[in-house]
Amino acid sequence: MKSPTAAPEPSASNVKGAQTLMRALDILDEVIAGPVRSADLARKLDISKTTAHRLVQALRSRGYLSITKDGFALGPKLLQLGVHATEQIDFVRVATPFMTELSHETGFCVFVGKREGDWSRHLERITGTQRLRVATAPGDRRPIAETGLGKALLLDEPEEVWEVLYRQSREGSVTKKEVAAFISHMRQHASAGYVQHDSELGDSVRSIAVPIRDARGKIAIAISVASAAHYLTEQVKPTLTAAIIATAAKIGEAVGQTQIR
Amino acid sequence: MKSPTAAPEPSASNVKGAQTLMRALDILDEVIAGPVRSADLARKLDISKTTAHRLVQALRSRGYLSITKDGFALGPKLLQLGVHATEQIDFVRVATPFMTELSHETGFCVFVGKREGDWSRHLERITGTQRLRVATAPGDRRPIAETGLGKALLLDEPEEVWEVLYRQSREGSVTKKEVAAFISHMRQHASAGYVQHDSELGDSVRSIAVPIRDARGKIAIAISVASAAHYLTEQVKPTLTAAIIATAAKIGEAVGQTQIR
DNA sequence: CGATACGTCACGCATTATGGAACGCCTTTT
DNA sequence: AAAAGGCGTTCCATAATGCGTGACGTATCG
Incomplete structure (x- = not known):
């Protein structure tokens, strides 16, 4: 071991x-x-x-x-x-040690993933100390608008793209009102720089995700913490969010992201 | 001195x-x-x-x-x-010594320039040994489709862009036939990798221009040799063209251009 | 026309980098 | 199962390498 x-x-x-x-x-x-x-x-x-x-x-x-x-x-x-x-660097490998650190600090389970067209691909998972685990495994692919991690990967996209991908994830059966709500949330996420996502499947899975940009400022990957809402309460949220953002910043620095100006 | x-x-x-x-x-x-x-x-x-x-x-x-x-x-x-x-590098400074070398070898006057929107800007000139000189000076700006150097900067553009810029340089007064001829020539230039241009102003100025790509393969600048057609004859053209292409290759290498594949 | 500051060169000293040898850990071969 | 080879790593004595002092020529400034 x-x-x-x-x-x-x-x-x-x-x-x-x-x-x-x-x-x-x-x-x-x-x-x-x-x-x-x-x-x-x-x-x-x-x-x-x-x-x-x-x-x-x-x-x-x-x-x-x-x-x-x-x-x-x-x-x-x-x-x-x-x-x-750019061709050689493995972002996941760079990110992993930082994710491990975050997982140890917080006890939560940490994920990384990247975008694959209209999908988000989970690439690595650092299991936390909690008994209850989110089942998502490395290699899993989900519609990008459906996960916290995926939404973090979309933060820089224009609103039209958000709409298209959201409709896609719902396979068309969606009201105008729902679309408007989605866009509105995404706007908030984008300005906050992180995503808070509650699963729409009714399984009480909650996640917080933050994008990581490459040296050109483009979103390359995202990390997320996902857990049962039972653990990821409103009380721990502020501290946890701060920790995730800090970790994302460290990773960003490690992959040569231009300093925040 | x-x-x-x-x-x-x-x-x-x-x-x-x-x-x-x-x-x-x-x-x-x-x-x-x-x-x-x-x-x-x-x-x-x-x-x-x-x-x-x-x-x-x-x-x-x-x-x-x-x-x-x-x-x-x-x-x-x-x-x-x-x-x-990418932000700091001055392509012209990198190119200058090579241009000087080329000028000494051939005796011709050598130019560098870059694209500025729909214009081409001449940035530097290495004067050759010939008595008769092309008047274009560093700092001069010309419609991009109107000069050899400008056309070299356009070699990677799609044909629609060629057409638009050509019409623009002629201020609209242009026949379909002329457009077709221009596009056809540009196609030849693009596949040859260099541009041969005879001034349309009737001043017998002839130039040969070659684009130089940056590390990402994008055309960053172009160099050209321009002279009176009296000097730049059909006889010297093959040798001269080869020399210019060789120089462009050296500059490309110096600015980190990925090797030709 | 001094005065300052920069880039460059030469040289002797000691700090710094070098390679040999040896170790633990693996995978591959016998 | 044992032996052999390959890799990454550490320790150490040696001398070669890289260091700073000093000095020169030239530009920039007052």
């Missing part, structure tokens, strides 16, 4: 014997914000002008930096790496 | 005193193709298993690599850097 501790992540300071590399990466971090002069780098990172110069030239020779009239900027090589990273 | 030699580019081997960094970047280069095991890296790069391990852990601790079940893959940090690089 797996030990409960998460994967041993080398926490940056953990790693010894790569000073040159670390300093070079520090430089890249500084340059993210915008062009920086070599001398400024030396000061901010507290290294000698010479070292800054050497590292900057090395990075430039590899295309990681380029020279502009007001200092060094990110270079073309990073475009290439960025594109390939 | 500037020396005729291009900017002193640190040509990778030029840079000394950054072994650790260079090896780490070599690792990233290997991983671009797909997940690689740490031991394989040690072999391919001819370094000890220990060193490979240390570098890989360092890169991972910073998010440049991530662990997958079949080795190390590019990490989420590269998404972030990629996005910011």
